Amino acid sequence: MTRYYGGMIKEFKINVACIWDAEAKVWVAQSDDLPGLVTEAATVPELIQRVMDVAPELIEDNLLDSKNEEDFLISLIPTYQQNILCHSRLRGNDTKG
Numbered sequence: 001m002t003r004y005y006g007g008m009i010k011e012f013k014i015n016v017a018c019i020w021d022a023e024a025k026v027w028v029a030q031s032d033d034l035p036g037l038v039t040e041a042a043t044v045p046e047l048i049q050r051v052m053d054v055a056p057e058l059i060e061d062n063l064l065d066s067k068n069e070e071d072f073l074i075s076l077i078p079t080y081q082q083n084i085l086c087h088s089r090l091r092g093n094d095t096k097g
Contacts, residue, residue, distance in 0.1 A: 012033075012063065012070060012071070012072045012073065013033075013072075013073045013075060014031055014033040014034050014055070014059075014072055014073065014074045014075065015031060015032075015033055015075050015077060016029050016030070016031040016033075016034070016037065016051055016074060016075065016076045016077065017029065017030055017031065017077055017079065018044065018047055018076050018077060018078040018079065019078075019079050019081065020078075020079070020080045020081065020082075021040070022081075022082060024040070025042070026040040026041060026042055027040060027041055027042070027043065027044055027046075027047040027078070028040045028047075029047050029050070029051050029076065034055065034058050034059065034062065034063070035058070035062045036058050036061070036062065037051070037054065037055065037058055039051060039054060044078055047076075048076060051074065051076060052074070055072075055074055059072055
């Protein structure tokens with residue numbers, strides 16, 4: 001988590017990885033910066049909404065320092081991954097005969 005200090009206000013950047021789960025056919029969000037953040041949705045906009053719905057409570061439970069005002073920046077990083085199967089082909093005729 002990146003922290004930016006300025007006066008009495010601290011800004012925390014929370015990185016959230018959003019990964020397409022091809023088997024389940026959903027986007028999954030999770031973050032090492034925000035304990036307990038794991039959620040899923042069918043689309044990226046739905047996933048963003050879910051993250052924004054659960055993040056405030058998780059921040060209050062895990063990261064909030066009650067003595068100072070804190071600003072949290074949530075950065076969602078979507079990643080789409082898919083395996084492709086490639087077959088090797090012989091180029092030309094490598095055998096002599």
